[in-house]
Amino acid sequence: MTTEILARVQFAFTIMFHYIYPPLSIGLGVVLVMMEALWLKTGNPKFHNMARYWTRIFALTFAIGVATGIVMEFEFGTNWATYSRFVGDIFGSALAAEGIFAFFLESGFLAILLFGWNKVGPKLHFFATCMVCLGAHFSAIWIVVANSWMQTPAGYHLEKVVDGKPVRLLEGHVVGPGDLGTVRAVIDDFWAMVFNPSSVDRLTHVLLGCWMAGAFLVVSISAFYLLRGRHIEFAKSSMRVGLAFAAVSTILQVGLSGSQTAEGVVKNQPIKLAAMEGVFETRPYTPMTLFGWVDEETQEVSGPKVPGLLSFLVYKNFKTPVVGLNDLPTDDFLHKRHPGASPEELEKIRPSYWPKVNFTFQVYHIMIIVGTALLGLVVVALFFWWRGWLFRTDLIWTRWLLMALVLSVLGPQIANQAGWFTAEIGRQPWIVYEILKTSDSLSKAVRAEEILASLIMFAFVYTLLFALFIYTLTRKIQHGPDTEESSEEMPESWKSVIRKPSLTN
Amino acid sequence: MDLNIIWYILVGVLFTGYAVLDGFDLGVGALHLFVKKDEHRRLMLNSIGPVWDGNEVWLVTGGGALFAAFPEAYATVFSGFYLAFMMLLVCLIFRAVAIEFRSKEPWGWWRKIWDVAFSFSSILSSFLIGVAMGNLVRGIPLGTDREYQGTFLNLLNPYSIFFGCTTVLLFAMHGAIYVSMKTDGDLQNLVRGWIPRLIGVFLAFYFIFNLYTIVDVEWVLSAVRAKPWVFAIVTINVLIVLNIPREISKGREFYAFLSSCVGMCLMMMTFGLTYFPYMVRSNPVLENSLTIYNAASSQKTLGIMLVIAIIGVPIVLAYTASIYWIFRGKTTLTKHSY
Numbered sequence: 001m002t003t004e005i006l007a008r009v010q011f012a013f014t015i016m017f018h019y020i021y022p023p024l025s026i027g028l029g030v031v032l033v034m035m036e037a038l039w040l041k042t043g044n045p046k047f048h049n050m051a052r053y054w055t056r057i058f059a060l061t062f063a064i065g066v067a068t069g070i071v072m073e074f075e076f077g078t079n080w081a082t083y084s085r086f087v088g089d090i091f092g093s094a095l096a097a098e099g100i101f102a103f104f105l106e107s108g109f110l111a112i113l114l115f116g117w118n119k120v121g122p123k124l125h126f127f128a129t130c131m132v133c134l135g136a137h138f139s140a141i142w143i144v145v146a147n148s149w150m151q152t153p154a155g156y157h158l159e160k161v162v163d164g165k166p167v168r169l170l171e172g173h174v175v176g177p178g179d180l181g182t183v184r185a186v187i188d189d190f191w192a193m194v195f196n197p198s199s200v201d202r203l204t205h206v207l208l209g210c211w212m213a214g215a216f217l218v219v220s221i222s223a224f225y226l227l228r229g230r231h232i233e234f235a236k237s238s239m240r241v242g243l244a245f246a247a248v249s250t251i252l253q254v255g256l257s258g259s260q261t262a263e264g265v266v267k268n269q270p271i272k273l274a275a276m277e278g279v280f281e282t283r284p285y286t287p288m289t290l291f292g293w294v295d296e297e298t299q300e301v302s303g304p305k306v307p308g309l310l311s312f313l314v315y316k317n318f319k320t321p322v323v324g325l326n327d328l329p330t331d332d333f334l335h336k337r338h339p340g341a342s343p344e345e346l347e348k349i350r351p352s353y354w355p356k357v358n359f360t361f362q363v364y365h366i367m368i369i370v371g372t373a374l375l376g377l378v379v380v381a382l383f384f385w386w387r388g389w390l391f392r393t394d395l396i397w398t399r400w401l402l403m404a405l406v407l408s409v410l411g412p413q414i415a416n417q418a419g420w421f422t423a424e425i426g427r428q429p430w431i432v433y434e435i436l437k438t439s440d441s442l443s444k445a446v447r448a449e450e451i452l453a454s455l456i457m458f459a460f461v462y463t464l465l466f467a468l469f470i471y472t473l474t475r476k477i478q479h480g481p482d483t484e485e486s487s488e489e490m491p492e493s494w495k496s497v498i499r500k501p502s503l504t505n
Numbered sequence: 506m507d508l509n510i511i512w513y514i515l516v517g518v519l520f521t522g523y524a525v526l527d528g529f530d531l532g533v534g535a536l537h538l539f540v541k542k543d544e545h546r547r548l549m550l551n552s553i554g555p556v557w558d559g560n561e562v563w564l565v566t567g568g569g570a571l572f573a574a575f576p577e578a579y580a581t582v583f584s585g586f587y588l589a590f591m592m593l594l595v596c597l598i599f600r601a602v603a604i605e606f607r608s609k610e611p612w613g614w615w616r617k618i619w620d621v622a623f624s625f626s627s628i629l630s631s632f633l634i635g636v637a638m639g640n641l642v643r644g645i646p647l648g649t650d651r652e653y654q655g656t657f658l659n660l661l662n663p664y665s666i667f668f669g670c671t672t673v674l675l676f677a678m679h680g681a682i683y684v685s686m687k688t689d690g691d692l693q694n695l696v697r698g699w700i701p702r703l704i705g706v707f708l709a710f711y712f713i714f715n716l717y718t719i720v721d722v723e724w725v726l727s728a729v730r731a732k733p734w735v736f737a738i739v740t741i742n743v744l745i746v747l748n749i750p751r752e753i754s755k756g757r758e759f760y761a762f763l764s765s766c767v768g769m770c771l772m773m774m775t776f777g778l779t780y781f782p783y784m785v786r787s788n789p790v791l792e793n794s795l796t797i798y799n800a801a802s803s804q805k806t807l808g809i810m811l812v813i814a815i816i817g818v819p820i821v822l823a824y825t826a827s828i829y830w831i832f833r834g835k836t837t838l839t840k841h842s843y
Contacts, residue, residue, distance in 0.1 A: 060605070066558060067601035071594050073568050077583025078590055081652075084583075088576020089802040093810055096573040099566030100817035107562045108821075108828050111555035118839065119831055131824075164799065181650050184576075186803045443584035445653040454591040461595055468606055475609070 004439050006451040007079045010458065012424075014071050016417055017462045021065035023416055026140060026207070027214015027245075028058045029133035032113075034241055036126045050238055051129075052117070053481035054218065059114050060476065064469055066107070068462070079451065082180055083431055083441035089186050090156055090193055091146050098142035106135030137207065144206050148199035150432050151423065152268045155192025156185045158435075174337055180440055185432070201264040202423075205257045209419065211249035212374070212412040218242030219381075220409035221477055223402040226393055234481045236391055243385065247378045254375040258368075259313060265426075266314045269433060271328045272426035275357045276364040277310055279324040286310040286322040291365050294358040299326075301361075329353050333434075355428040363421040370415040377408055508807040509797040512574040513781065515814055519570050521773040523563035525679075525766050530557040532680020534600065534627020535673060536696070537620060545692045546620060547608060550843045552687035552836040557604065559825065561597065573810055577651055577800035578784035585645060585653025586637055589660055593633045596626040608843045628673055635672025638776070639665030643722055644788025651795060664721045671710045675769070678703040682749060682765045686758035687836045700761075701750050708746060715739070724786070728779045735779055742771040 032054055039047035073095065076084050084091075112120055112128035120128070158169040160183045175183055187193055219242040225235035266273040274280075278289060280299040288310040292303020308318035315322075334346045334353075341349065384390040384401055392398045431438040530553040540546055553560075572579040583590060599622050607619035643664055646654045681703055684696045718725050729735050745768045752761035780786075784800045787793040801807065 063558075063601060063605045066561070067598045070561070070565055070597055073565055073572075074583060074590055074594055077568075077572065077579045078587050079584070081580035081584035084572065084576055084580040088572055088579065089806045092569065092573030092576055092579070092802065093806055093813070096566065096569035096810060097813050097817075099562065099569040100813060100821060103562045103565055104559065104817075104821040104825070107559040108824050110558060111828050111832065115555045115842075116831065159803075166803075187806050187809065190809050443580075443587070444650070445581075445584045446587045450587050450657075453588070457591065457595060461598060465598070465602060468602065472606065472609060 003442055003446070003448045003451065006448055006455060007442055007446075008438070010079060010451055010455045011075060013455070013462075014068065014075065014458055015420075017466070018065065018068040018072055019416065019420060020413060021061045021068065022136070022140070023210035023213035023412070024061040024217055025058060025065050025214075026133075026136045026210035027212065027249075028054060028061065028217065029129075029136045029214070030211060031214055031218055031241060031245060032058060032129050033126075033133050034245070036122075036129050038241075040122060040126055046233070046237055049481055050234065050241075053234070054238070055113060056476055057217070057221075057473070060469065060472055062106075062110065064465060067465070071458075079443055079446065080431075080441050081443035081445065083436065085181060086184050086436055086441070087150075087432060089184060090149060093187070093190075094142050094146035094149070094194075098139050098146075102135050102139035102142060104135075105138065106132050109135065140207055140210065141203060144203045145194050145196075145199050147423075148202050149193055149196050151202070151427060152196050152198040153185070153432055153435060154196035155187060155189040155194075157188055158183055159186050172336070175436055175440075177440075185435070197268050198264050201257070201261045205253070205261045205419070208249050208253040208257050209412060209416045212246060212253060213416060215242050215246035215249055216374070216408045216412050219246050220406050223405035223408075224477065225480070226391060227399065227402050227406065229393065231480050232391075239390070240385075243378075243381055243390075247382055250371075250375050250378045254371050258371065263314060266322065269427070270323050271325065271354060272360070272422075273314070274323065274325045274328060275355050275360040275426055276422060277322070278357060278361045279310070279322055280326050282321050282324040282327050284311070284319050284321045288313065289361075289365075291369065292361075294361045296357050325354055325357065326350070329434075353429065355426050360422060360426045363418045363425065367415045367418040367422060370411050370418070374408065374411045374415070377404055377411075381405065508804055508811065509801050510782075511811060512570075512801070512807055513777070513784075513797045515811075516567065516570050516574060517773065517777045519563060519567035521770055523560070523567055524773055525769045526560035526563055527557070528631075528676045528769060529553070529679045529683040529762075530560055531627045531631045532676035532678065533684055534623050534680070535631065535677040536680055536684070536699075537624040537627070539699075540692065540695065542691075543616065544838070545695070546616075547838055547842060548688055548692055548836055549684055550604060550607065550623075551838060552684055554604070554836075554843050555832045556829065558601075559828070561601075570810075570814075574802055574807060575784050575795070575797070575800040576802060578795050581647065581651055581653060581785055581795060581800075582637075582641075585655070586640070586660060588657040589633055589637060593630055596630040596633070599623075599626040600630065604843055631673045631676045632669040635669035636660060636665045638672070639668030641785060642668070642718065642725075642776070642780070644724075644786035644791075644794075646789065647785065647787035647793040647795070649793055651793065651800075664717060667710075667714060667717060671707075671714045674703070674707045674710050675772075678707045678749075679765050679769065682753070682758070682762045685753065686762045689835050697753060700753050704746060704750055708743070711743075711746075725779065732778065735775060738771055738775050738778070742768055742775070745771065 032051055035047050035051040035054065038044070039051060076091075076095075109128040109131040112125060113132050116125055116128060157171070158173050158175070159166045160169055160179060161167075162182075166186075169183065173183075218238055222235040222239035222242055225231045226239065262273065265276070277286075278292070278294040278301040279286060285308040287305035287307045289301050290304045290306065292301050294301050310322050311320050312318050314320075329350070331343075331346060334341070334349060338346065338349055381390065381401060384398065389395060389398050390401075393402070427433055429437050429439065431441045533549055533553050537546060537549055540549060568579070603619040603623035603626065607616055607623065610616070637660075640660050640662075643662065646659070648654050678700070681696050681700050685693050685700065688696070719729075745764050748764045749761045749768075752758070752764060782797045783794055784797055785795040787795075802810075
């Protein structure tokens, strides 16, 4: 039990820390592509200057993302060996594809993006920027595909090794204690695995979240410069690009992807949805609780409710009931796993197949509230922009708005973390939904003390890393963009550079 | 040749790529503190600046390929070598961070701390990689459930520690040759002076290492008897390493570096050919070993992965080569440098 908790805490801690950075890189990657495209199109050195500045911020987030990302790949094997043996056939191929298609692309072209300004011409540099951005998106695709397979497994069958020979198991086989280490999931259909029922919805949701993270970082830093009255022209241009990008991704996220993802969850993982909304009883006109507290003992949810709203959001119909936790998982499902149990016993067993309801409820609602707040902020900011007030720092309302925009960088970060918590905690007690339990997936060779030791080590290292990140980011913001363009004139044509590498400076 | 053998080779190629590429930047790290001037240290850092990150991806992809093709081996080794791998991870993080942050501030104490962090984490990473390899060669105690049954201290046996030291020396030699290729002037002269000595020490270690392996690891002798041509590879390997000082003295650093790369490939090949068909040898109960058959994914996955590799690897090689080409020539310091 302690091993399980420690292993889960370690994974949660390392992935949370890691997940601060890749979304920033993915979002900033798109911003860099836009800025360099504008520069190539208009030839205005302003955009060049912007691209250079935001590349420096990008480099920082990317470096920490890489450093903390290797940890994640190792941890499947180190802490979750039984899981790795079980899913290696499927999960491993997604990870390997990520390495070959995404990581090499990113890290290779990153060299040109960061150090190639004087080595290659503008067009080739732009190409490299596109490739880095594409690589970052590929990596999101493969890892979300792998995770979505854990949420909604598809395109596989189970097989058991008996006397050294694999034997195919019948569909609906329940993995028991005797199966651990000898049963594994084997791929049937690669594309069914890749396009499992939840991967497209979840990928859209994650990518939009990443774009928001990058866009609001640009918005936040630009707003800071505007408030301080520094680098005004630079800040205005960056704000325009950043705000437009933030607006598009926030509107798509909150307006479309959010409800689509929820519809997918109710279809594929009804228990998770019921926990997210704190629904215990199945009733028509299922209400939606805006915020509140779930008492798991009394099965009561406090807080303001809108009757029928949840039914409407999920089924586009106020009356259709959303199935509550007291009917989930179904009796059939429980009978299969607990043959011979009486109806009363089943009622007792049922909650052991639920995630922590209040926790799931809270993280989900944090995501929703923060997302809605960001949408509101974006709408106000767009209105100010439209009326021409956005840069009028002499107006008190503009100053308030800019201050809110400075803080807005935290919004996507909180929502991204809370969203992942909802997805992962809401899947418990399963690691692979309704197939393999988290508690059965640990490394048998690893003891609790070892995990504790490494957890302490990571806590120390990551605290240091975070302090350095904030310190360096602050320094970069303080330093601001370079104003003198002349010292680093770009060459006229990249062909001449390719032929003769510049050896001076 | 079946899919399992193909994947044994492919995983081997990925880890060889890692050894050859990250080998030189780990080696540059090992030598970092021996260079005293700040400008020289920055040149060393920037010689690997654009490429170290991509080099590390070979480890990530190698790990991913191992997970995909031989999940049992991945799970057994990674959970079995738990603390060693956690230390390796922390070293790799510190290295990345040290490279990134060292030159951000001009203060002496700041740079000194990161220089030490960079150098020690590079040395310790190389050492741990060597220790892991040494244990794979010796064999580790596995149960019938294919789980590692030893402890962390079992991994620190004299043979594996010696293997680790040899690896540090190998990478340091490789890194020195790389630096002499990428720099000029004082720094190049300084590092060039070290190379013959590094090669001498390395060859001495390499010689002892081979003897030690034959004496300490029982299966190697019989494996070599069955495959006597392994001796030919080892001999060519020694000749190629001896070629390095010759090229250096003629001022052809690129050929020296190429020799060093080929030498490392041959070393990995020697390992792969003698170790085949095992993925993880179990010692003392050989029956519990993981081979390329009982540790592998299904044939279907191996086939799908092969398609992915056939599409992906040529593209990767093409742009990796172009990036090395774009950054060829001597390293210079600019305002974007580390």
